[in-house]
Amino acid sequence: MVNNKQNKKIKMNDQRSKIDIDNIAKLASLPLTKEEKVTFEKQLSEVLTYISKLNEVDTSKVEPIGHITGLVNVQRPDEPAPSLSQEDALKNAPKTHNGFFEVPAIFEEQDT
Amino acid sequence: MIDITDLTIESASNLLSKKQMKAEELAKLFLARAEVLNKKLNCFITLTPDIAIDQAKRVDDFIAQGQKLNDLAGIPIALKDLFSTKGIKTTAASKVLENYVPVYDATVVSKLKDANTIFIGKTNHDAWGHGGSGENSDFGPSVNPYDQKRVPGGSSSGSAAALAATTCIAATGTDTGGSSRLPAAFCNVVGLKPTYGRVSRYGVIAMASSLDSIGHMTKTVYDNAVVLNVTAGHDEFDATSSAEKVPDYTDGIGRGVSGLKIGLPKEYFEKLDAKIKKVILDAAKKLESLGAKVTEVDLPNTQYGVATYYIIQPSEVSSNLARYDGVRFGNFRDSFGSEAKRRIILGTFTLSSGYYDAYYLKAMKVRRLIREDYLKAFKNVDCLICPVSPTLPFKIGEKVDDPLAMYLADIYTVNANLAGIPALAVPCGFIDDLPVGMQIVGPDFSEKLLYQIGYAYEQETKWYQQKPKI
Numbered sequence: 323m324v325n326n327k328q329n330k331k332i333k334m335n336d337q338r339s340k341i342d343i344d345n346i347a348k349l350a351s352l353p354l355t356k357e358e359k360v361t362f363e364k365q366l367s368e369v370l371t372y373i374s375k376l377n378e379v380d381t382s383k384v385e386p387i388g389h390i391t392g393l394v395n396v397q398r399p400d401e402p403a404p405s406l407s408q409e410d411a412l413k414n415a416p417k418t419h420n421g422f423f424e425v426p427a428i429f430e431e432q433d434t
Numbered sequence: 435m436i437d438i439t440d441l442t443i444e445s446a447s448n449l450l451s452k453k454q455m456k457a458e459e460l461a462k463l464f465l466a467r468a469e470v471l472n473k474k475l476n477c478f479i480t481l482t483p484d485i486a487i488d489q490a491k492r493v494d495d496f497i498a499q500g501q502k503l504n505d506l507a508g509i510p511i512a513l514k515d516l517f518s519t520k521g522i523k524t525t526a527a528s529k530v531l532e533n534y535v536p537v538y539d540a541t542v543v544s545k546l547k548d549a550n551t552i553f554i555g556k557t558n559h560d561a562w563g564h565g566g567s568g569e570n571s572d573f574g575p576s577v578n579p580y581d582q583k584r585v586p587g588g589s590s591s592g593s594a595a596a597l598a599a600t601t602c603i604a605a606t607g608t609d610t611g612g613s614s615r616l617p618a619a620f621c622n623v624v625g626l627k628p629t630y631g632r633v634s635r636y637g638v639i640a641m642a643s644s645l646d647s648i649g650h651m652t653k654t655v656y657d658n659a660v661v662l663n664v665t666a667g668h669d670e671f672d673a674t675s676s677a678e679k680v681p682d683y684t685d686g687i688g689r690g691v692s693g694l695k696i697g698l699p700k701e702y703f704e705k706l707d708a709k710i711k712k713v714i715l716d717a718a719k720k721l722e723s724l725g726a727k728v729t730e731v732d733l734p735n736t737q738y739g740v741a742t743y744y745i746i747q748p749s750e751v752s753s754n755l756a757r758y759d760g761v762r763f764g765n766f767r768d769s770f771g772s773e774a775k776r777r778i779i780l781g782t783f784t785l786s787s788g789y790y791d792a793y794y795l796k797a798m799k800v801r802r803l804i805r806e807d808y809l810k811a812f813k814n815v816d817c818l819i820c821p822v823s824p825t826l827p828f829k830i831g832e833k834v835d836d837p838l839a840m841y842l843a844d845i846y847t848v849n850a851n852l853a854g855i856p857a858l859a860v861p862c863g864f865i866d867d868l869p870v871g872m873q874i875v876g877p878d879f880s881e882k883l884l885y886q887i888g889y890a891y892e893q894e895t896k897w898y899q900q901k902p903k904i
Contacts, residue, residue: 332788332789332791332792333792334792334793334796341779341780341783343779346779346782346783346786347779349782349786350752350756350778350779350782351756351759351767352767352770352775352778352779352782353767353768354775354779358772358775362775362776362779365776365837365838366776366779366780366783368837368838369744369780369837369838369841372740372741372744372838372841373741373744373745373793374741375737375738375741376738376741376742376745376796376797376800379735379738379799379800379803381796381799381800381803384799384800384802384803385799385802386795386798386799386801386802387798387799387801387802387805389644389674390630390631390644390805390853390854391629391630391631391676391854391878391879393631393673393674393676396673396674398670398673406537406538410537410538411537411762413535413537414534414535414537414762414763414764415761415762415763416760416761416764416765423761423762424761425761
């Protein structure tokens with residue numbers, strides 16, 4: 323995980339805000355080739371330098387914005403209604419098993 | 435024989451209702467043209483001739499029965515391939531979804547079906563909506579009908595190219611940072627970015643949920659209003675959609691601009707290319723000659739737009755694209771193209787523990803300041819006029835290796851998305867035979883006013899009559 327001990331102090335584009343691409347790719351579960359890692363690291367460091375210009379803006383008294391035109395507490399009646407059938411829900415799944423999605427194993431089998 | 439490249443929704447609808455042409459005949463003309471021109475322009479990922487013919491036959495039945503139909507009945511349209519279509523492959527222009535066939539329709543698609551439009555096909559675009567040129571499609575770039583060596587603008591590249599080349603009379607687009615307006619400007623068509631929440635996002639493959647708006651393109655301003663009449667409105671399937679009343683957007687469209695106050699935001703003109711600047715200022719003068727008052731206004735935080743956008747947008751992209759894990763639908767994550775991967779990495783970084791406050795939260799604060807700039811300006815003026823793009827349509831390949839340069843193509847469009855407000859891109863001339871567009875930007879839910887202004891300008895100029903030579 324990313325070290326967040328000093329998280330309050332981190333500002334954009336200081337030493338600690340360099341992208342640790344291996345770690346981020348792992349967090350995003352995104353396989354990258356060696357070449358991609360090298361290219362992205364360079365390209366994204368340019369992008370980070372550019373976006374760090376937001377450091378100039380004093381936002382100490384500004385609240386972050388929520389829903390942009392101001393909708394709050396949107397609710398709908400909690401009533402059951404027809405939804406996708408099991409067959410439809412599974413239609414695009416690459417692998418199914420007895421009416422379920424088949425997922426890669428998470429736990430390894432252990433000898434007992 | 436009619437020349438279909440002259441047709442608008444208004445005139446085509448007239449032909450059908452007066453029984454001068456059958457919907458099936460009209461559909462066949464457009465399908466044939468789409469089939470041929472797609473080979474040059476690569477504007478469609480999927481053509482849907484069988485569906486189009488079925489839909490057209492139904493319209494002809496309704497007309498034969500003497501049923502009164504709405505203005506969109508029998509109108510050939512194209513759908514960006516981000517719009518889920520039940521039973522029709524929907525790829526998001528990405529190899530991840532190359533074989534994905536949705537089991538439900540996006541709300542906008544249902545509404546267009548209910549309005550009896552004719553689906554010509556699904557258009558090409560930058561994969562997932564990521565790009566300003568159309569070159570990030572995993573199925574190859576679309577090209578600009580006005581110059582086939584140049585990009586049509588993105589991300590809704592295929593929709594703009596397909597429309598400009600008259601393979602349809604209207605096309606849907608999405609607009610997260612300019613994706614409907616930029617291609618509209620590059621291809622001499624009218625493109626709308628509606629107010630956030632005006633049109634339901636349900637079933638449109640999500641890019642950045644707090645910025646995504648669902649737009650469309652047409653040849654004329656009137657046509658654009660006709661389409662919004664159908665697509666706008668609250669949707670129980672999109673909690674962020676607005677319950678604000680939907681007016682008839684064509685009603686009073688010809689009222690003119692007399693007495694309206696139009697602002698020119700000075701930050702948009704400071705570094706603008708001299709030729710483009712002249713074209714936009716000429717448009718402002720035209721409106722002034724029609725009775726509008728034009729004044730300069732100030733949007734001081736404009737310069738932070740792209741930086742704010744390129745934090746919020748990739749953050750939300752990384753979150754939305756996390757669902758593509760190859761379990762429920764689509765291929766595994768190694769099928770993402772370069773730009774999607776780049777944005778997933780950037781967004782995962784800016785949202786990651788310890789960095790969230792410095793990036794995402796900071797950007798959401800600056801975003802408030804950008805919106806407040808607009809709110810302040812709209813106390814003094816009714817709308818703003820500014821350029822859509824800092825450049826003319828650029829050459830294919832020119833910016834593909836420089837993501838930052840590509841991101842800066844969004845410099846004049848992202849702020850409307852950050853502020854949530856509507857903006858209408860309207861053709862306003864040509865430079866060296868390449869189209870130029872301007873934006874008319876207004877307060878929340880002012881689409882009707884934007885159409886009124888765009889219509890007044892278009893009546894005087896009629897740039898849409900300048901067709902591409904293809």
